[in-house]
Amino acid sequence: MSYKEPYTEELRVNFLKYMSKAFQLLPKMEKPRIFDLGCGSGLPTIELANLTNGDIIAIDIDQVLLDKLNEKIKIRNLSNRIKTKRMDFLKNDFPDNYFDLVWEAGVVQIIGFKESFNACRRILKARGYFVLGQAIKAMEKNHKLLAKCGFDLIKQFNWPEGCWWTDYYEPLERKIKDIREGKEDPNLLENIKAIEAEISWIKANPNEIDCAYYILQKK
Numbered sequence: 582m583s584y585k586e587p588y589t590e591e592l593r594v595n596f597l598k599y600m601s602k603a604f605q606l607l608p609k610m611e612k613p614r615i616f617d618l619g620c621g622s623g624l625p626t627i628e629l630a631n632l633t634n635g636d637i638i639a640i641d642i643d644q645v646l647l648d649k650l651n652e653k654i655k656i657r658n659l660s661n662r663i664k665t666k667r668m669d670f671l672k673n674d675f676p677d678n679y680f681d682l683v684w685e686a687g688v689v690q691i692i693g694f695k696e697s698f699n700a701c702r703r704i705l706k707a708r709g710y711f712v713l714g715q716a717i718k719a720m721e722k723n724h725k726l727l728a729k730c731g732f733d734l735i736k737q738f739n740w741p742e743g744c745w746w747t748d749y750y751e752p753l754e755r756k757i758k759d760i761r762e763g764k765e766d767p768n769l770l771e772n773i774k775a776i777e778a779e780i781s782w783i784k785a786n787p788n789e790i791d792c793a794y795y796i797l798q799k800k
């Protein structure tokens with residue numbers, strides 16, 4: 582689990598509006614079978630359930646995060662539409678040509694671009710869709726791989742410039758200040774230095790993590 586997890590869940594909600602915009606770039610799908618790759622605590626998973634009438638399989642390697650998602654599913658009565666599983670994606674045993682849509686945000690750069698692209702291609706149906714939420718710089722370096730791994734880039738939605746600061750790091754900085762001033766749970770002091778270092782780095786490199794959603798289609 583990321584050291585920032587207890588600090589950022591409420592802030593990452595701010596990014597769901599971009600996810601929703603990216604989703605609208607997909608053609609309408611009736612009851613799609615969706616795979617949420619590396620779902621974490623499941624903010625995007627629940628949003629996918631809101632955006633579609635499809636069924637979702639959400640996997641992650643981290644059971645603590647899956648437990649948080651399972652709680653969200655229970656509260657919202659979504660257990661008939663979302664199934665979760667602890668799994669290393671590269672060891673997945675889903676059938677070939679199984680999903681209509683694979684969704685990922687911030688995961689394939691951890692697992693490996695080439696390995697993830699190939700594994701996603703295998704489990705997607707012909708002409709199925711693969712949406713990635715990724716840093717633009719990272720995707721520029723891996724652009725040629727998309728075609729080599731059998732995908733066409735059909736659309737791209739860039740997150741608004743500066744949104745990482747306004748939606749996430751600025752409120753995070755305020756929260757950290759409150760923690761330092763004793764206005765928040767003192768247990769949160771644990772990772773505070775690492776977060777302050779990250780905020781300083783972002784101030785010095787404001788465009789380094791500009792992101793986009795990439796809508797790919799299996800050739």
Ligand SMILES: C[S@@+](CC[C@H](N)C(=O)[O-])C[C@H]1O[C@@H](n2cnc3c(N)ncnc32)[C@H](O)[C@@H]1O
Nearest residue numbers: 619620621641642643668669670686687688691
């Ligand atoms: C940056 S988080 C993104 C979480 C979620 N997609 C979101 O947007 O909120 C990356 C996630 O990938 C998961 N992960 C890392 N390696 C994985 C693997 N080999 N198989 C499945 N999940 C993995 C991590 O546990 C983590 O929850």
